Amino acid sequence: MTTRKQLFISSVQKEFADDRRALKEYVHGDPLLRRFFEVFLFEDLPASDRRADEVYLHEVEQSAIYVGLFGNDYGYEDAEEISPTEREFDHATTRGTERLIFVKGNDDSARHPKMLALIRKAGDQLIRRRFGTVTELITSLYAALVQYLVANELIRGGPFDAAFCQKATLADLDDEKISEFLLSARRARGFALDEDTPPAAVLEHLNLLDNGRPSHAAVLLFGARPQRFLISSEVKCMHFHSTQVHKPIPSYHIYKGTLFELVDQAVDFVMSKIDLWVGTRKDSPQAPVAYEIPREVVSEAIVNAVAHRDYTSTGSVQVMLFSDRLEVWSPGELRSPMTLDKLTKPHPSLPVNPLIAEPLYLSKYIEKAGSGTLDMIELCRSVGLRPPEFRVDVGCFIVTIHRKQRSETGQVTEQVTEQVTEQVTEQVTEQGTEQGTEQVTEQVTEQVTEQVKRLLLVLGDAILTGNEVMLKLALSHRPTFLYTYLHPAHKNGLIEMTIPDKPNSRKQKYRLTAKGRTWLDSHLKGAN
Numbered sequence: 001m002t003t004r005k006q007l008f009i010s011s012v013q014k015e016f017a018d019d020r021r022a023l024k025e026y027v028h029g030d031p032l033l034r035r036f037f038e039v040f041l042f043e044d045l046p047a048s049d050r051r052a053d054e055v056y057l058h059e060v061e062q063s064a065i066y067v068g069l070f071g072n073d074y075g076y077e078d079a080e081e082i083s084p085t086e087r088e089f090d091h092a093t094t095r096g097t098e099r100l101i102f103v104k105g106n107d108d109s110a111r112h113p114k115m116l117a118l119i120r121k122a123g124d125q126l127i128r129r130r131f132g133t134v135t136e137l138i139t140s141l142y143a144a145l146v147q148y149l150v151a152n153e154l155i156r157g158g159p160f161d162a163a164f165c166q167k168a169t170l171a172d173l174d175d176e177k178i179s180e181f182l183l184s185a186r187r188a189r190g191f192a193l194d195e196d197t198p199p200a201a202v203l204e205h206l207n208l209l210d211n212g213r214p215s216h217a218a219v220l221l222f223g224a225r226p227q228r229f230l231i232s233s234e235v236k237c238m239h240f241h242s243t244q245v246h247k248p249i250p251s252y253h254i255y256k257g258t259l260f261e262l263v264d265q266a267v268d269f270v271m272s273k274i275d276l277w278v279g280t281r282k283d284s285p286q287a288p289v290a291y292e293i294p295r296e297v298v299s300e301a302i303v304n305a306v307a308h309r310d311y312t313s314t315g316s317v318q319v320m321l322f323s324d325r326l327e328v329w330s331p332g333e334l335r336s337p338m339t340l341d342k343l344t345k346p347h348p349s350l351p352v353n354p355l356i357a358e359p360l361y362l363s364k365y366i367e368k369a370g371s372g373t374l375d376m377i378e379l380c381r382s383v384g385l386r387p388p389e390f391r392v393d394v395g396c397f398i399v400t401i402h403r404k405q406r407s408e409t410g411q412v413t414e415q416v417t418e419q420v421t422e423q424v425t426e427q428v429t430e431q432g433t434e435q436g437t438e439q440v441t442e443q444v445t446e447q448v449t450e451q452v453k454r455l456l457l458v459l460g461d462a463i464l465t466g467n468e469v470m471l472k473l474a475l476s477h478r479p480t481f482l483y484t485y486l487h488p489a490h491k492n493g494l495i496e497m498t499i500p501d502k503p504n505s506r507k508q509k510y511r512l513t514a515k516g517r518t519w520l521d522s523h524l525k526g527a528n
Contacts (some may be wrong), residue, residue, distance in 0.1 A: 004038045010088040010435040013043060016104075019069060019229075022134045022348070025142060027339045031335050032159055039066050046445065056084060057091050065148065066092035067141065070119050070128075071104045074112040100144050101128045102137055106192050106294035132192055135349075139358040143207035162310050164210035165229050173214055174224040175199045177258060181222070185362035207355055213391055216311065217355040220259050224320050227256045232331075233304075233311065235262045237269040237319040243319070259356065261305050264477030265367060266302045266319050271474045272450065272484075273321055274403065277456045289458050293326065294379045295474035297388070300372045301399045303332035307388060308352040308397075310506040317395070326401040333392050336526050343373045343390050364385050376401075448492070448519070451484045456494060456512065456520050463498060463511045486510070494519060 024039040040059050042052075060066060068089055075083040092099050101122045108116055122128055129144075131137040146162045149155045178199040185191035190528055193205060203209050210216035220226050227234055238304050239251040251273070255265040275292040305317045310332030318329040334340065338350055351357035360366045367375070376399075377387045383405065386402040448456075458472040466486065475481045489495045494516035498509040512520065 004036060006059070006090075007037050007063035007065050007067055008063035008088070008092070009039060009041060009067045009069065010056075010085050010092075012071065012073045012075035012085060015071045015075075016069045017043075019134050019137060022138065022359065023067070026138050026142075026346045026350065027145075029337055030142070030156075031299060031347070032149075033142070036097050036149060037145065045208055052089065053078070053084065060088050060091045060097065061095060062094075063097060063121075065098045065100060065145075066121065068099065068101045068139075069104070070101065070115060070122070072111045072115065074114040074118070075296045083114070086114075087312060089122065091120065098148065099126055100141065101126060102140060103128050103130045106130060107130065130192060132190070133361075134356060135337055135361050138206060139354045142354045158210075159353075160208065161355040162207070162215055164213040165216045165219045168214050168219050168223070168229050168462075170200065170212075170214060172224055172229070173203075173218060173222045174258075177222045177224075177260075178202050181260075181363060184364075185359070188364040189362050191362055198328075203493070206359060210337055215355065216268070217353065220311075220356060221359050222258060225256075226258055230311065232314050233259075233268045234319045235265055235306065237274050237321075239269075239321045241312060241323060243322050243324050246294075247484065249266075259360065260363065260365065261477065262317075263299070263303045263306055264475075265480060266296065266297050266306075268321065268475050268477050268480045269323055270298050270326060272303075274326075274455070276454055276457065290383075291311045291474060293385065293401060294383060295377050297376050298326065299326040299365075299476075300376050300402060301326070301388070303360065304372055305397075305399070307357050307360050307366065308332070311353070312488060313395070323401075323404070324403055326403065328399045328401075329396045330398075331396055332420075333395060333397060340390050340392070344377065344387075387413075437444070448494075449488060452489045452492070452494065453523070455485045455489050458513055459495065459510065459516075460520070461512075463509050465509050469510065489516070 002454055002489065009023060011020060013020070020041055020043075026043055027033045027037050027039050032086045042056055043060075045055065047132060068085070075085055077083055078087075081378060089099070098491075099122075101119075103119055108119075108285050111119070119128070122361040124374065126324060129140045143162060146158045150158050161335070174504060179195075182195055182197060182202055186193075186195065193202060194319060197205075199412060200209075203214070203222075207223070207377055208215050213222075216230065219229050223229070235255045237251075237253045237255065238245075238247060253265075255262055255269075270293075277290045277292070278288075292354055302317075302319060305319075305328045309317060309330040313331035315331040317331070318327075319405070320327045321328070332352065335350070335352060338347070349357075357366060366372070373388075373390070380387055380401065385404065388402075391398050391400070392433065455469065456474060464472070466481070469486070470476075470478070470481050473485065475485075486495075490497070490510075493513055495510050496513050498511065499507060502508070
């Protein structure tokens, strides 16, 4: 059995109490890292009659790796006006111990002068990594420890997400997608890198390069064609009219693209097929809209399946919508110490693929650590749904989200069927005053898809931008919105642009045409 190496985590204890504990829990919970490392925290020691400085310097000597967390505070100073953190760093340096230094934040103006001097001293000797959140810290430490294991030939290759992707080069990554991520991460989480940061520097910061080569995580997140290298990373979405799997499958889509695109497309697939409730417009031109399953619940189930799946498996994530439930199947099982029971209680975040989870977190696809399953349970209860169920079967982790029965939905509910088009015949009556009152009746027969129907319902009497319509439809994948909702509605004359001579104007908005209004009024009358 491999003797585990000790990690000594050094920092001002009060400033980094939560970070230190999170690092220990992660290292001791990760299937790979816990085989090789154990974490020493000074606060875990029992009471002793030994001097504190003797204890921590002795533990530095026993450690294979010194991990320094440097922030704003310098901490307690001894008789020589030197803090324990600096003593520990100097002792590790003198003994030639491997040192990993992580500096919190980019603003040095708030730092204690002595801490700033310590950061500069460390920077003269080794490469420091900056972090903003505990998730970023965990990801950076994970990458550094994997690199240590490979360099010391303790493992060959490395974890899937960190290992380089065979035959892939930087040319196989999409710089535009990296730029889009950078903008999104800055808006969502205040990501530290500037918008004009070169793509290679972004990848390096996210630990997505292996000796200059793109890792599996890099290809999955930013590849121009990820499935060219990792074919099973696709997501399969199916819709069944009954409670069982039956062939032929009424609606079956296989989605390809980056992990961001896969999540967006799969979520949009489900949202376009579950029940939609549209309220009245008595208080506002925009009618309130609600889906039978909150979008956040659908998104959490799918993004977790994509982020935490076993990518060494030849299976794919499967999203199956039945008449009574939604099931999301993800290749791989729960890893110790996580259990099914712990998912329904407060628990730490233990990502299977940390280098994949970090960019998803920075883009707000994943929220705060360890809260996803609890949020799903609470959201389902808030709308009267049974709590989600979690199980493991045939090598897959499965989430089941229950739907409301038809009789439970009430009011005006749009039941989505797999009949892609619907014959809608509308009687349009126009009144004019030319030489008296002339009644003109026009028969309008249109092919209106369920997606277009939903767009008309949420637009109503309002005038909205494309992004506002997407938000009301609970959509994320813009190509899906454009090509299955917006363009067909515009082509059929059901909606119009407010600035038709400048279709790409940033001020562009959309509203119903007379034809669209007539269709909607008739449809709502029939529904009531």
